[in-house]
Amino acid sequence: MTDWALFHEAIPDAPGLSVDLHRGFLSDADAHLAGLLGETPWVQGEIVAAGQRHPIPRLEAWYGDPGRTYTYSGRRLDPLPWTPRLTGLRDRCAEAAGDPFDSVLVNRYRDGRDAVGWHADDEPELGPEPVIASLSLGATRRFRLRRKDGCHDPVTADLEHGDLLVMRGATQVLWQHCLARTARPVGERVNLTFRRIVDRQRR
Ligand SMILES: O=C(O)CCC(=O)C(=O)O
Numbered sequence: 001m002t003d004w005a006l007f008h009e010a011i012p013d014a015p016g017l018s019v020d021l022h023r024g025f026l027s028d029a030d031a032h033l034a035g036l037l038g039e040t041p042w043v044q045g046e047i048v049a050a051g052q053r054h055p056i057p058r059l060e061a062w063y064g065d066p067g068r069t070y071t072y073s074g075r076r077l078d079p080l081p082w083t084p085r086l087t088g089l090r091d092r093c094a095e096a097a098g099d100p101f102d103s104v105l106v107n108r109y110r111d112g113r114d115a116v117g118w119h120a121d122d123e124p125e126l127g128p129e130p131v132i133a134s135l136s137l138g139a140t141r142r143f144r145l146r147r148k149d150g151c152h153d154p155v156t157a158d159l160e161h162g163d164l165l166v167m168r169g170a171t172q173v174l175w176q177h178c179l180a181r182t183a184r185p186v187g188e189r190v191n192l193t194f195r196r197i198v199d200r201q202r203r
Helices: 029-039 084-097
Strands: 008-010 019-022 046-049 052-055 059-064 070-072 075-077 103-109 116-119 132-138 141-147 155-159 164-167 175-179 189-195
Touching: 029 084, 029 132, 029 189, 084 103, 084 132, 084 164, 084 189
Parallel strands: none
Antiparallel strands: 008 019, 019 164, 046 052, 059 103, 070 075, 103 189, 116 175, 132 164, 132 189, 141 155, 141 175
16 A cells, blocks of 8 residues: 555545545655745636726746647636646655646745636646646645535535645536635635646637
Protein backbone atom coordinates (compact mmCIF):
# COMPACT_ATOMS: atom_id res chain seq x y z
CA MET A 1 0.00 0.00 0.00
CA THR A 2 1.36 3.45 -0.87
CA ASP A 3 1.35 6.22 1.77
CA TRP A 4 -1.45 8.24 0.26
CA ALA A 5 -3.87 5.30 0.46
CA LEU A 6 -3.45 5.20 4.24
CA PHE A 7 -5.03 8.61 4.61
CA HIS A 8 -7.98 7.98 2.35
CA GLU A 9 -11.15 9.54 3.75
CA ALA A 10 -14.54 8.65 2.39
CA ILE A 11 -16.81 11.39 1.09
CA PRO A 12 -20.46 10.55 1.90
CA ASP A 13 -22.28 8.32 -0.55
CA ALA A 14 -24.50 10.43 -2.77
CA PRO A 15 -26.05 9.74 -6.17
CA GLY A 16 -23.59 10.33 -9.00
CA LEU A 17 -20.88 11.64 -6.69
CA SER A 18 -17.51 9.96 -7.07
CA VAL A 19 -14.90 11.75 -4.99
CA ASP A 20 -11.86 10.46 -3.10
CA LEU A 21 -10.08 12.55 -0.51
CA HIS A 22 -6.49 11.62 0.32
CA ARG A 23 -5.61 13.49 3.52
CA GLY A 24 -1.96 14.49 3.89
CA PHE A 25 -1.12 13.21 0.42
CA LEU A 26 1.82 15.59 -0.06
CA SER A 27 4.45 15.19 2.67
CA ASP A 28 6.64 17.98 1.20
CA ALA A 29 3.77 20.45 0.88
CA ASP A 30 5.57 23.36 2.65
CA ALA A 31 8.37 23.47 0.06
CA HIS A 32 5.93 23.25 -2.86
CA LEU A 33 3.73 26.02 -1.47
CA ALA A 34 6.70 28.37 -1.07
CA GLY A 35 8.04 27.41 -4.50
CA LEU A 36 4.73 27.94 -6.28
CA LEU A 37 4.05 31.29 -4.60
CA GLY A 38 7.44 32.56 -5.75
CA GLU A 39 7.78 30.97 -9.20
CA THR A 40 4.33 31.26 -10.74
CA PRO A 41 3.59 34.15 -13.15
CA TRP A 42 0.23 34.91 -11.53
CA VAL A 43 -2.40 36.83 -13.45
CA GLN A 44 -5.79 38.11 -12.39
CA GLY A 45 -8.26 37.36 -15.15
CA GLU A 46 -11.44 39.27 -15.95
CA ILE A 47 -14.92 38.23 -16.90
CA VAL A 48 -17.42 40.37 -18.75
CA ALA A 49 -20.94 40.42 -17.29
CA ALA A 50 -23.71 42.74 -18.52
CA GLY A 51 -21.13 44.60 -20.61
CA GLN A 52 -18.91 45.33 -17.61
CA ARG A 53 -15.45 43.89 -16.95
CA HIS A 54 -14.91 42.37 -13.50
CA PRO A 55 -11.64 41.01 -12.09
CA ILE A 56 -12.06 37.41 -10.95
CA PRO A 57 -11.48 36.98 -7.20
CA ARG A 58 -8.23 34.95 -7.34
CA LEU A 59 -4.97 34.80 -9.26
CA GLU A 60 -4.28 31.97 -11.68
CA ALA A 61 -1.93 30.35 -14.17
CA TRP A 62 -2.56 27.63 -16.78
CA TYR A 63 0.16 25.10 -17.68
CA GLY A 64 0.06 22.18 -20.07
CA ASP A 65 1.39 20.26 -23.02
CA PRO A 66 1.67 22.30 -26.25
CA GLY A 67 -1.74 23.08 -27.72
CA ARG A 68 -3.73 22.38 -24.52
CA THR A 69 -5.69 25.60 -24.69
CA TYR A 70 -8.55 25.80 -22.19
CA THR A 71 -11.65 27.95 -22.54
CA TYR A 72 -13.99 28.65 -19.65
CA SER A 73 -16.40 31.47 -18.76
CA GLY A 74 -15.63 32.98 -22.17
CA ARG A 75 -11.89 33.14 -21.40
CA ARG A 76 -9.17 31.44 -23.41
CA LEU A 77 -6.03 30.28 -21.59
CA ASP A 78 -2.94 29.29 -23.58
CA PRO A 79 -0.63 26.92 -21.70
CA LEU A 80 2.65 27.88 -20.11
CA PRO A 81 5.27 25.11 -20.46
CA TRP A 82 5.54 22.61 -17.56
CA THR A 83 8.08 23.39 -14.86
CA PRO A 84 10.07 20.59 -13.15
CA ARG A 85 8.03 21.16 -9.96
CA LEU A 86 4.68 20.90 -11.75
CA THR A 87 5.79 17.85 -13.76
CA GLY A 88 6.71 16.09 -10.50
CA LEU A 89 3.40 16.98 -8.82
CA ARG A 90 1.47 15.98 -11.95
CA ASP A 91 3.07 12.54 -11.99
CA ARG A 92 2.40 11.92 -8.29
CA CYS A 93 -1.25 12.97 -8.66
CA ALA A 94 -1.64 10.86 -11.83
CA GLU A 95 -0.35 7.79 -10.00
CA ALA A 96 -2.80 8.34 -7.13
CA ALA A 97 -5.71 9.02 -9.49
CA GLY A 98 -4.82 6.20 -11.87
CA ASP A 99 -5.19 8.54 -14.82
CA PRO A 100 -2.78 10.71 -16.86
CA PHE A 101 -2.99 14.52 -16.94
CA ASP A 102 -1.75 16.96 -19.60
CA SER A 103 -2.64 20.33 -18.04
CA VAL A 104 -3.15 22.09 -14.73
CA LEU A 105 -4.98 25.19 -13.55
CA VAL A 106 -3.16 26.77 -10.61
CA ASN A 107 -5.28 29.07 -8.44
CA ARG A 108 -4.03 31.39 -5.72
CA TYR A 109 -6.45 32.57 -3.04
CA ARG A 110 -4.82 35.56 -1.35
CA ASP A 111 -7.24 35.66 1.58
CA GLY A 112 -10.81 34.71 2.51
CA ARG A 113 -12.29 37.09 -0.08
CA ASP A 114 -10.79 35.09 -2.93
CA ALA A 115 -13.01 32.20 -4.02
CA VAL A 116 -14.48 30.19 -6.91
CA GLY A 117 -18.24 30.27 -7.44
CA TRP A 118 -20.49 27.30 -8.20
CA HIS A 119 -19.48 25.55 -11.41
CA ALA A 120 -18.72 22.15 -12.91
CA ASP A 121 -15.57 21.29 -14.83
CA ASP A 122 -17.73 20.13 -17.71
CA GLU A 123 -16.21 21.96 -20.66
CA PRO A 124 -16.47 19.82 -23.83
CA GLU A 125 -12.70 19.55 -24.28
CA LEU A 126 -12.43 17.62 -20.96
CA GLY A 127 -14.62 14.80 -22.34
CA PRO A 128 -17.82 13.30 -20.91
CA GLU A 129 -16.66 12.07 -17.46
CA PRO A 130 -13.35 13.79 -16.69
CA VAL A 131 -11.01 12.79 -13.88
CA ILE A 132 -9.86 15.93 -12.02
CA ALA A 133 -7.16 15.77 -9.35
CA SER A 134 -7.19 18.76 -7.01
CA LEU A 135 -4.19 19.38 -4.77
CA SER A 136 -4.51 21.86 -1.89
CA LEU A 137 -1.63 23.81 -0.33
CA GLY A 138 -1.71 26.46 2.38
CA ALA A 139 -4.73 27.66 4.33
CA THR A 140 -7.62 25.28 5.00
CA ARG A 141 -10.68 26.29 2.98
CA ARG A 142 -14.19 24.86 2.66
CA PHE A 143 -15.01 23.01 -0.55
CA ARG A 144 -18.68 22.39 -1.29
CA LEU A 145 -20.47 20.12 -3.74
CA ARG A 146 -24.16 20.32 -4.69
CA ARG A 147 -26.36 18.30 -7.05
CA LYS A 148 -27.32 20.32 -10.14
CA ASP A 149 -30.94 19.17 -9.78
CA GLY A 150 -31.05 19.75 -6.01
CA CYS A 151 -32.13 16.14 -5.30
CA HIS A 152 -29.55 15.66 -2.54
CA ASP A 153 -28.11 17.68 0.34
CA PRO A 154 -24.84 19.50 -0.41
CA VAL A 155 -21.61 17.82 0.67
CA THR A 156 -18.70 19.75 2.21
CA ALA A 157 -15.05 19.02 2.94
CA ASP A 158 -12.47 21.29 4.57
CA LEU A 159 -9.42 20.95 2.32
CA GLU A 160 -6.15 21.13 4.23
CA HIS A 161 -2.50 21.68 3.37
CA GLY A 162 -1.29 18.69 1.33
CA ASP A 163 -4.70 17.08 0.69
CA LEU A 164 -5.53 15.53 -2.68
CA LEU A 165 -9.16 15.35 -3.82
CA VAL A 166 -9.98 13.31 -6.93
CA MET A 167 -13.30 13.74 -8.74
CA ARG A 168 -14.33 11.25 -11.40
CA GLY A 169 -17.28 9.44 -13.05
CA ALA A 170 -20.46 11.52 -13.37
CA THR A 171 -19.42 14.08 -10.73
CA GLN A 172 -19.00 16.93 -13.25
CA VAL A 173 -22.21 15.93 -15.09
CA LEU A 174 -24.51 15.81 -12.05
CA TRP A 175 -22.81 18.00 -9.45
CA GLN A 176 -21.29 21.47 -9.13
CA HIS A 177 -18.57 22.56 -6.74
CA CYS A 178 -17.27 25.82 -5.27
CA LEU A 179 -14.61 27.15 -2.94
CA ALA A 180 -16.55 29.36 -0.56
CA ARG A 181 -15.56 32.85 0.62
CA THR A 182 -14.94 33.17 4.33
CA ALA A 183 -14.96 36.10 6.76
CA ARG A 184 -12.49 34.22 8.97
CA PRO A 185 -8.93 35.56 8.74
CA VAL A 186 -7.15 32.96 6.61
CA GLY A 187 -3.73 32.85 5.00
CA GLU A 188 -2.89 32.20 1.38
CA ARG A 189 -3.95 29.02 -0.38
CA VAL A 190 -2.77 27.54 -3.66
CA ASN A 191 -4.83 24.89 -5.44
CA LEU A 192 -3.82 22.88 -8.49
CA THR A 193 -6.45 21.07 -10.57
CA PHE A 194 -4.84 18.58 -12.92
CA ARG A 195 -6.90 17.79 -16.00
CA ARG A 196 -6.75 16.07 -19.37
CA ILE A 197 -7.88 17.71 -22.60
CA VAL A 198 -9.30 14.78 -24.53
CA ASP A 199 -11.07 16.62 -27.34
CA ARG A 200 -8.79 19.21 -28.86
CA GLN A 201 -11.18 19.80 -31.80
CA ARG A 202 -13.70 21.46 -29.48
CA ARG A 203 -11.59 24.41 -28.50
O1 LIG B 1 -9.61 25.66 -5.15
C1 LIG B 1 -10.32 24.66 -5.17
O2 LIG B 1 -10.30 23.80 -4.30
C2 LIG B 1 -11.30 24.46 -6.32
C3 LIG B 1 -10.80 24.94 -7.65
C4 LIG B 1 -11.79 24.68 -8.74
O3 LIG B 1 -12.92 24.41 -8.50
C5 LIG B 1 -11.37 24.75 -10.13
O4 LIG B 1 -10.21 25.10 -10.42
O5 LIG B 1 -12.20 24.41 -10.99
